[in-house]
Amino acid sequence: QVQLVESGGGLVQAGGSLRLSCAASGRTFSGGAMGWFRQIPGKGREFVTAINWSIGSTRYADSVKGRFTISRDNAKNTVYLQMNSLKPEDTAVYYCAARAAYGLSPQTNEYDYWGQGTQVTVSS
Numbered sequence: 138q139v140q141l142v143e144s145g146g147g148l149v150q151a152g153g154s155l156r157l158s159c160a161a162s163g164r165t166f167s168g169g170a171m172g173w174f175r176q177i178p179g180k181g182r183e184f185v186t187a188i189n190w191s192i193g194s195t196r197y198a199d200s201v202k203g204r205f206t207i208s209r210d211n212a213k214n215t216v217y218l219q220m221n222s223l224k225p226e227d228t229a230v231y232y233c234a235a236r237a238a239y240g241l242s243p244q245t246n247e248y249d250y251w252g253q254g255t256q257v258t259v260s261s
Contacts, residue, residue, distance in 0.1 A: 139163045139250040141233050146255030149223055153259070157218040159233030159252055167191055169237045171216040172248060173207065175229035175257075182232065184243035188216060196241035201227075223259045230254040 145157040159171065172187035186197045186207040195207055206219040216233060234248035242248070 139235050141252035143233050143252045143255040146257045148258045151261050153223050154221045159216045161214040168239050170241055172234045173218050175231045177229045182245045187241040225259045225261045228259050231257050
């Protein structure tokens with residue numbers, strides 16, 4: 138089993154920044170990937186970004202390119218999401234997810250474990 142715990146959400150004004158963290162414990166996948174997704178009420182989870190644990194390759198949704206940065210600290214089994222230039226449309230619950238397989242999939246059903254989510258609210 139893998140446990141994922143997100144932190145760092147909150148309320149911020151448009152144009153501001155937040156950094157989310159996702160700490161993984163239990164079994165970890167050295168060759169797998171971690172992703173961030175977000176969800177607003179009434180909609181499905183939307184892919185935001187993903188990173189490969191071993192080589193650090195990344196993938197981003199077009200909506201966040203140039204504003205969000207994913208990174209990882211392998212020693213701490215933690216993945217970060219630095220969010221800059223936040224917009225009201227970034228408001229959502231943000232979830233981190235882990236998958237054992239190699240590859241930066243944007244599909245929710247290809248991730249094996251999920252965190253409980255953290256709320257990000259961007260005011261205009």
